[in-house]
Amino acid sequence: MIWEAISLMVLLALLAYATGRLSRYSGIFAVLAGFVPLAMLFDWAPTAGLKHLISLGFEKSTAVNIKIATLHFSITPLSWLFLTMVGGIFPFIALYAISYFKKAPGGFFGSMTLALVGATGVVLASDLLTFFIFWEVMSWSAFLLVVRGRDRSAITSYFSFSALSAYLILFGIMVLRSEAETLSFSSLSSSITSSRLTLLAFISMAAGFGVKGALMPLHIWAPRAYSRSEEPFVAYLAGGLSKLGYYGIFLLFYSFVGVSVITRFGTFRGVPYLGYSLAIFGALSAFIGTVLAFMEDDLRKLLAYSSIGQLGYIAIGIGIGTPLALSGALFQAVNHTFFKAVLFLAAGSVYYRTGRWKISELGGVAYRMPFTFLAALFSIFALAAIPITSGFAAKWLLYVSTVDKRFVFLTPIMLIAGVGAFLYSFRILYGVFLGEPRYPDIKEAPALQLIPMWILVMPLVIFLIFPGKLMDVFGEIFAYYGLEGVSHTDFAITTSLSSYNTLAVIFALMGGLMVAFIIYVSRPHRVVSHYDNYLSGEIPEVHEGLSLHAATRYYKPVEDLFQPYFAHGAERFYHHIEVGLEGVGDGLRRLFKTTVSNMIYLVLAGLLLIGWWLTW
């Protein structure tokens, strides 16, 4: 059944590709393909409620013989959770895309569906070969979509980092294969030993997955690819596909290599050094990504850096690896999937109506697009972890887990990155949506764009009220990997340090809102134009070039302070590598363009070296 379902998705991808040049409604095929993972999710749902109503008959695990190899698929609680992230958002994004394109989008929907096929295969795979094949399907179809952006720097950086990631992962897989004599997830960790080679394989695979998860300093491709591709794809890349990197890292810790082997490389207060260093990289991503985000003027780049920052929290959680931290990481992954998808879609809708990406050129969009604004506002609340969305529970679990382990470096870095998130959040809210009404004539986004956005906002509300439901799913994952669970009820999470009850927050907020509402209705008010403000004696339009919107280089004082420290950032480092590689390439080319006699001597020298090596 799994193989048939995947074949069906490939068929739909082909149909979407074939009809892509005819009409934008070829997206229907992509939407249909998106319902296949939804059906799987439904059939495998860990809570029994839905399952007994109807059974679609997806088996728990299967093996498919293709001529040269056998592909293994199986469903675990972890892959179910990640399938909700990569599969759950897809049909809605595809639906949005139908409305987003004004004319036939060519290969867009075909490649999108193929990316979904790859992502589904990755989360369902139960051996390394299958995993890698589908990983490459996913990476390559995403590459086809990046190419559509026609931006050289985005294409080359995405390509080189994807290739790097693929080589690193393949290298790791080969080492693990030679160590364990097996590729199957279930028997890998029992036959791996803690040799130096294993360590090398672990680090190279972690780096390979880190590329997809945009972990600093492997993030260079992300801002470029995110800011130069079409918005529905970026929403899927940031919301869905980036999680696969962390899926890989999670499996690396608990399935490929196994915690018992990793702890043998040394531990720091019960946390393996390897995990702790991952957490440090995550914390750096969280902080630097956040700071870069609030200094960015391009809305898409801002969101890209914010993604890097938010994904860093997942790395911190997986790195620390206590049940609390892991719950935080998975919770953050679920939240990020939905809020980042909505934010990119909302940014797309703003572009759809105004044709602008620069925050300094936008402003006052919310007055004309209130529903887009509200969806974006709610996602921003989730992003900034304001406790009126589910975003807070994830961050809270991570903070408490670091205090629990007394990691005095991680907690302040994470918290200050959290405050930094307020800064760039408000830059989006004020610069794009509020302030001077610069676009008085635009219309609200089309319903086909609003409906997917609002569907994707819903989980953020549901998991605010019932964080326990999500914690139940995490509990199954922990049980599967032999970890302890986190004690919780439907509404409250309790740890040894403190507890968090969402009902208390919700009811107290309602009480507060009642007081506020009484004040609000006690006296009438009159709504006046935005230009009728304290400049009232003057009419601003009369003054040429007078801007009432303070959105150009909004955080200039901070920028001026931080700029010198970012001059030697990762970009510069990769630039040096690039220049160095060019030099090497130039040298090699000169070798081959030389005279015949030089060539003969070169060949002789080469033969001599090989002879030495053979006889040594």
Add this chain to the structure above:
Amino acid sequence: MVDFSSILALLVEGVLLAALGVLTGILFMGIARKVVARVHNRVGPPVYQSYIDIIKLLTKKTNISHGWIFDLALLFSISGILLTLLFLPIGGIKLLSIHGDLFLVLYLLAIPALGFALGAGASGNPNAGIGVMRALVMMFSYELPFIIAVLAVMIYYDTTSIATIVASQSHMRWAILVPPLLIGALVADMALQGMLMEKPFDIPIAPHEIASGPMVEFGGKYLGTLMLYKATSIVVETTLFVDLFLGGAVVLDPATYGAVAYAVNLVVWFLLILAVFIISVLINTVFPRFRIEQALKFYWSYDTALAILALMWIYFLYI
């Protein structure tokens, strides 16, 4: 099984304490004006002036709004700050603080601030935008030393719950009596100066530069609500300081002394937050205003260095 009588008791307690918090805060605003005036050798308005101001503003007949997003400022500022107040132990009365912790309070404090910022942004006045930018950068500045100092408290008592921190300081074993936490308290007090937006950190509202910044377009019931928000936030922020470093103002144990203990503790709470607030006001009277980047530099260098000292001292010598 839901225990309705305890929920009812909680409700009554909550309403009474919220009212007490708001009224105390307004009184403090009046006291601040009086103190500043006396230091400047003026007579100053009576201490109840702020009550009169707020009643006048809330009962005005003409109120100007800039649309529904502007109204969010009114709705979220007062509700958010009352919500935060309920999650703090006040004079040993726990209220909802057992259902949350310090991190929750830090994030709850963002609800009114963000609501207020939304309204300010929707007013379309550039001064409001600049003011909010300054307020957020201020937050970014003082949070770093504050978090590090508070982390020292959290790992010393091995909890993140404020109620537990208060309970661990019972019998007058105040955090401030532990030498590294005294440094922590000093750091937190400097951060408090920024939180309360008193000089030299009144950069976001700087009346002479950006016409009161975020508040520039607010009037009538909107300004009245914002004054209520400001008043309550004084109480919330000083109470947070008292809970963390001054034993939560618990001097008598309610288990032995009963109702008398609650009354005494509330009086002590009032005196302690008044003392913390007066210190901040006195600093306010003698300082000029920093520029925003100076504030960021100050907090991220001197204050953070002190905070790291306190944290390291706790980390290596106390646990």
